Amino acid sequence: MSLFESCDVVNESARRVNASTLPTVEAAAIFDLNYVRSFPMRTEPQNIPKEEVSVLSAALIAHARMDDIESCSYLLGRYWRHHHLRSSVSLDRREMFFLEANAAEAYCALGDVSTAALHARRALSMSANAAETFRAKSVLALCLSLRGNMAAASGQISKCDGLARRNDPSWSHDSYVLSVARSFVLANEGDADGLRRAAADLRGIGGRDDYVQYAADVVSVQAYVLSGQIDEAVCLGSGLLDCGSSRGRWMMRGFLLSLYLDALLLRGEPRRALAVASGIDLPTPPIVCLEAPRALAFLMTADYRSALRVTQPCLRRVSELGLRAAVAIMLVRGVAQYRLGEHVRARRSLTDGLRMAARARLSPALIIGLAAVDLRDVAEWLGDVTPEAAEFLSRLEQYRGSLPNPPSPSVVPVLTSREESLAWSIYDGASNKEISEKDGVSVNTVKVQLSTLYRKLGVSTRKQALAFLDEREFFLPPVDEQSSANE
Template identity: 30%
Template sequence: MGDPALRADAHGSDIVSPDLSPGSTRRMLTAAIEVLTSSLPGHVSSARSSQSLLARVAPAILSGLRREERCLLSAGMILARARSGDSAGAVELVEAEIARAVVTHSDVPAASASAFWAAASEAFVTAGWPRNGARFALEAKEAADATGSDSARFRALALLAVSRALNGEYTAAAEVVLSARTLERNHGWSSSTATYPLLLGEILLASANLDTASLDSCAVQLSEDPTGDVSWPATATAARAMSLMVQGQTSEALTTIMTVTNGTDVSGITEMIRGFSLGIHADLLLARGEPTRTLALLAGRESPGGHALCFDMQRAAAHLQLGDYRSVISATDSCIRLGTEHCLRTIPPLLLRRAVAWHRLGRPEAADRDFEDAFHLIVASGSSTPLLTVPLDDLLLLLDRLLDRRPELEPRILDVRTRIQRVPAATAPRRIPPLLTKRETELAHALRRGTPLRAIAVSQHVSYNTVKSQARSLYVKLAVTSRDEAVQVLEQVGFFD
């Protein structure tokens, strides 16, 4: 390994068994303190060598340490894992240490506890669990308040800001951002590793408001990376791509984000930024009316546990463009089953796509139910991003139906209509019908020939009611209501060629 403090384990994994001698443990503790210190404002170093070292050390090194030492070393190991792409390992270590009640013991000073809780928050945010991220950020802030340390308080606030923004709690996130920026100005701190989560929170806020000026400003700040961490320029590129998408410059935005998703540095970028970049890439393909490419891009990609990045929702949007409405529902049923575990931010776009699918499947009650839930969440959050790539005509029709049912909501409905007008229009894809069964294919050809339903029933040796039922099923698949419309749609996509 080149370092006497490390010995390869018997299985040859990336995690190595530590030398548990006092000298080796002390070196690891020193590395952890360097990583933790670099996470505070005013410290530019990213402590990459120490971070790399700690990311590969097995938790066995924590055994036998005094509580404060264990708290600090485990915090450094958690951060190292989260920042090196092992968010699952970071979360696992957080949970193990909390289960041992190490950090909550009275022997642990508040400053060390704050460092641990901040590391725990970052681990859960990186893994896509913003509510746990917020919970631990609040613990970090409480401990920081007890010490009177503004630098520890700033770190906690930055993590709280990104956690709340990631969960779609934009008003609360904006208040925290303001508090953190005030602290930064008061101390004259320059941009550092500690600033990064705060910038992520600001990017999420700007995206929700379709605020291109703020997105561009964040991109500029991230481009002036003081740490040498490849996630900074990658995040800057993602912010620029989002700004271009909001401006309707889809092609420029797509080629911009591809420098991240298809670039050689992608493996060195944190999991969350890789996921966000992939999500932007998918949204841009959907905006261009390319659902097949979207599904290919997302093939095999799983959403993180809390669905802060909900790839199932984006797959549903692709199925919607393809006219495969039942797949919209089936692709998102698992999201619905998550219940309160699902990230709040990604629920509105999920429900909107389900509402449109239910509508096109001829299920108005289900459509209205999902749409009204999405509507209230959008109004509460103030975000416009859930409206991206949703078919405009369907949105307006569902809004009209909501107004008919709930006239008292008119002011809020008008506000959402205004937001819809600000959303860049997506290119409508060439309509592609879902795969038809053999019987539906025969029926489609008979309808085109103008054969009456009774005559079709006789030729197929089935009852008239059976043919009527088959015709209704075909109309639902094609999102039409009559024979003529069905034939027209199938002709437009070359079905009979």
């Protein structure tokens, strides 16, 4: 006997919620979503009866669309095992389609896009009409775009648009899932105008749905960043983050946070970005990797060791990260290693990251935060080995140059008094022997100390050290001393 008190009402609400996921049916009423979410799913997973599977399927989509991530995770963990329903209950094709498609969307909401894609493909194999095929392909497109496989995502979006043209053009514009997937592909193409149209589509279908309106605002932030309107991106992003978790879905909040950190870096505020990142006390989706912007902030402050340290754990979970995050991590590590003089490791990291980007057709626009760092020297060095890699980095440098106020060069890392003394000595043109005699140490000690200074600055020669410090106005006297001199 079912545990539900009003079985007929329950099943009817579940039927409406499941049907509403198709483009031919209006969106489910909030009443139905909340009613389905409130069902006490206490049946043992192995013994769940057929009539409750429909309710379970509807509950998944209700929890996912109402951003109840914990309940989503609970249901998937309790009733699925090895990506299959634990119960051996016999279901018809339509019931299986909704179960697989809804599980795919729920896994997407959790950030497990690989498992989501598996269920989306199963749903696609069970679709029997254009509406079901459209639903399965749109969810698959979202999975692929979140993972960073832009070539495949773009193909699925084109197929969805084709289905819409042959049946009802409004399908493409009225689908939240497809619109979000399209926004990621447009961002990869660097199409700021296309992103603005995608945001307008989302606002058109959102009505009073705060989650959809929030997604539209996140897409607008991305459009601002790509068009170089960094101040506008920071302003809108800050306002959205101040809303807390009351409006946006978990996944979109995570992507917004990543965009906001990128915008702060592009505005030349690495320390503020680090402060924001360190103040985050809530988990983010697995495919949103905040270690990349944190490492970029360290790069901008010339703290290359910290950039490597914060990204080291990411290397152990590359399979969990989306391709976008994995590429960003490898490129950031490569730049840090180059600045530390570890050229063999740097070449390996940079070429691995750029190879992944080429395979998934990821453009520099999707990892635009890297443009906050001056990459001219890296591009020039790498161009001797792999011209395609140099071109990729040069496109980031072109974007950096197009900004109204490009980020200023990184600040000088904190030096010890001994390191400052050495810096001034080489500025005065003193040789190693002259420094040793002046400071009362051996020439070998001077060489070791200079090597330590070069490592901290991310250079490998005396000439590079002088250029680095001079570019950052290290050798200029303090303002009060300049005023006294002028008097």
